[in-house]
Each structure stands twice: as structure tokens, then as C-alpha cells.
Amino acid sequence: METTPVSSTLAEAAAARLRSEIVSGELPSGARLAEAVVAQRLGVSRVPVREALVLLEREGLVEFTATGRACVKALSPRDFEEIFVLRLALEPVAARLAAPTLKSDMARLEDNLAATREARSLREVTTLDLEFHEIIIAASANSRLLRLWCSLRSELELWLGGLQRSKQIQTSATQPETVASHEEIVRGFRTGTPADCERLMRRHILGWREWLPTPEEMEP
Amino acid sequence: METTPVSSTLAEAAAARLRSEIVSGELPSGARLAEAVVAQRLGVSRVPVREALVLLEREGLVEFTATGRACVKALSPRDFEEIFVLRLALEPVAARLAAPTLKSDMARLEDNLAATREARSLREVTTLDLEFHEIIIAASANSRLLRLWCSLRSELELWLGGLQRSKQIQTSATQPETVASHEEIVRGFRTGTPADCERLMRRHILGWREWLPTPEEMEP
DNA sequence: TATACTGAAACGGTATACCGAAATGGAGAC
DNA sequence: GTCTCCATTTCGGTATACCGTTTCAGTATA
Incomplete structure (x- = not known):
């Protein structure tokens, strides 16, 4: 869950640094690498x-041209839809599988929820939201x-970062929605059945999809 | 779908060769690389x-020790269950999404089905079965x-290869079941709704899980 | 002015070399 | 005979060097 900037190998360190520069927008889409x-x-x-570049390519943040040149990937609305489809297929299942585990140890989930309630910036809300989902996916064992999620998360960060920079989503709209939806899910883990959790997560992701715009174009 | 033994880079070529040697059992589980x-x-x-080793690690065929040593991964029943969970979550959705596309172009699916009817060896049935699923997943666009599937497929080939070598599944049992189930799905694509296809694929995968043993141990 | 050509620079693919850390095998002590 | 410790060897991480290909800019030509 931690951003683990510590890496045993230089390649991982380089990948971590490049990843951060890409999702933060320092390296804009299309930039040559x-x-x-x-x-x-x-x-x-x-x-x-x-x-590192090979790693990031598998992660979806970098793409290679036919001649082997690497550049920062430009995500399209189509890419976003693909990610959405995968989330909708996987995360409800993850929630169901994670239910027994989480029922007996909800500390991390509650900490995350508390932090989200007090989040002030869109960046914070986004980060905490992704962490919320990661906690559940990790608990699905x-x-x-989990590996797939890490890849999707990087791409989501890239996409959401682009939306933020182009001011296409606002904190005021997403924060209360996120908190309410997460509260419902936490309640589900506490008192509901695994099937309830699955349903709630499915609704959450469908709702999340609704809040977000899918612009035909976005600029860095 | 083709096994594309042609690779532009030596790394890909090496990965392809190692992959083949691993799934075929030439390189047994645990072998040092x-x-x-x-x-x-x-x-x-x-x-x-x-x-190539990094690639195959992402694919799940190779694992690195804490000190960076690579060896052929030994899949456990637990790994198999993980793969099953992912297939069950993803493939029904893939079938639903692929339905419109496949309805208008079922040639490949029917060719595959015909070949499966006439398959004589377990190896053939397995290969054709995986191809059947890959056609559908590819059609889900x-x-x-699809990338995730390619990774799961490699792991499945490794697992199923192990079962075959230890004679824990027989052609006689799996071939008629496979054909019948695939026929049903093809019928679904032809005359049913996308939701029907999703349901059928879900049943197919649940059934597939039932036929297979999950031995606590298997030897190369 | 636009286009085709050409040569230099840039770049990626690969091989080799070096270094430090880890594994392994054997010698010595108990 | 067994365990421990040390030296040798193996191995992976990294840097550098070389080569063929691709890019691209500058020039000449239509």
C-alpha cells in the first residue's frame, strides 16, 4: 500500500521515479523517453x-513505437472504458472475497475513511479513494x-491526474459522494453478508463511472 | 492467437523459447535459471x-528469490484457485461484450469447435479449449x-501440463464435456442475448473447475 | 516554394567487462 | 561424525563499448 520508494535494484528505483513523474504530469503524455x-x-x-521502461510498458504508462522508441502513453477515453470494465468485473468479486477477512480487521479501512472525511484537496481524495480500494483488493488475498490492480491504479492515477489538471472534476462534488459511498461499503463489511459487499462495491463503481466525465480530449 | 515464434528482439525470442520449454515440462518446476x-x-x-526472465516473471512462469535468482515457478493449488477466480470474474463479462461482434463473425469459433470435436489427444483438446476462450476474449475488444488472459493462459498451460504428465485427467472424460459446453456457448452467441452468453460462460467455467482435480501435490 | 536526397547525429539492441554479494564445498575443531 | 567457519566460485547488478538502423536537418533540384 505504501508507495515503497525503496527498491533493491536500480531498475525498480528508476521505474518508481519515472512512474511518479508520469502520473504527476511532469512527464506529459507523448513525451519521448x-x-x-x-x-x-x-x-x-x-x-x-x-x-524500467519495459516494466512501465507492462504497467500501461509507457508505450513503444514500432522501432522501439519509448514514450509516455497517452490514455484515451477508450482506455478508460477498458479499465472501468475490468474494475467492474473484478472489484465486486474482490469485495466478496475480502469480506470475511475485513470483518475481523477493519482498522485500516476505518482509518482511510476518517482521512477521506477530512481530506481537503482533490488530490487527497483521489489518493485515499485508490487506497480504500487497494485495501479491499489486498484483503481478497x-x-x-493485486498485481493487476497495481497496474490499473497507475493508469487511473495518470487519467485522473489529467482530469484534475484540466479542471474537469472538482473536490466539492467528489468528496461527499466518495465518503458516503465508502461509508456504505464499510457498513456492509461490518454488518452485511459477502454478497452484500459485492453488490455495494458494484454500485460504488458504477456510480464512480457516472461522476466522471469522459472528454474526447484532454491536454496535459 | 498464433504462437508467434517470430520476435523482433532477442529478448522476446528468448522469452518465447523459455516459455515453451517451461509449459512443455522440459524445464521442470523449481529449475534454476x-x-x-x-x-x-x-x-x-x-x-x-x-x-526475458523479467517478462516471464510478470507472466507468472518464473519467480525470483529474494537474492534475485530466477527459477521456474512451481504452481500450487492455491495459484490455481486464484486463476480460477479471475477467469470466473472476467470471462463471463468478456463473453457478454464479445457477443455482438461474434454474432456476425463466428467462423473462427466454429472452426475451433469442429477441430475440438475431432481432437484425439488430451493435449489437442486443451490447446483448442484455450484457443476457444482466447477467441472470445479477443472479440471483447x-x-x-487480452493481455491479462495471455498471462493466465501461460499459467494454465503450465498447470494443465503438470496434470497431464501425472495422468490426473483423461481425454475420454474431458473431450465430450468440452465439446458439449462449447457447443452450447456457440449456440448462445448465435441465437441468444449477450446476457445469455455471459451466463453460459459462467456455467462453463464453473463446470470446468469441477472436472479438474486439485491435488495437494503434483510432480513434473 | 515544395520536394527529394544525403550525410551526420541519435538511438536502440546487444555483447562484454567489472564488481560486490551470495552460495557452496571443504577443512578444521569439537 | 557433526558442526562451524572460511575461501573459492558462482551469480546477478551495473557500466561501458560497439554496431546497425532510424531520424532529421540541411541542401540541392524541379
């Missing part, structure tokens, strides 16, 4: 950079699902 | 081998889903 340039900027050689 | 050894065997240097 020449191995030598990135290597020099990060103060390492090309090999770990190369590995499916390593493949 | 020392970079230098693999590199010499494949006639390339360590760099592409290294990249979700690139992330």
Missing part, C-alpha cells in the same frame, strides 16, 4: 533504464488480482 | 536473457483483458 537521456537524468546507465 | 547458463544455451548474451 530516450534511454540515454533518461539514464543521464537519473544518474544511472542505460541498462536499468531499459528494464489474490496475488494476481 | 542462471542467466549465464541460459544465455549460453540460447546462444545470446545475458542482457536479453535477463529481460479489451486490450488489457
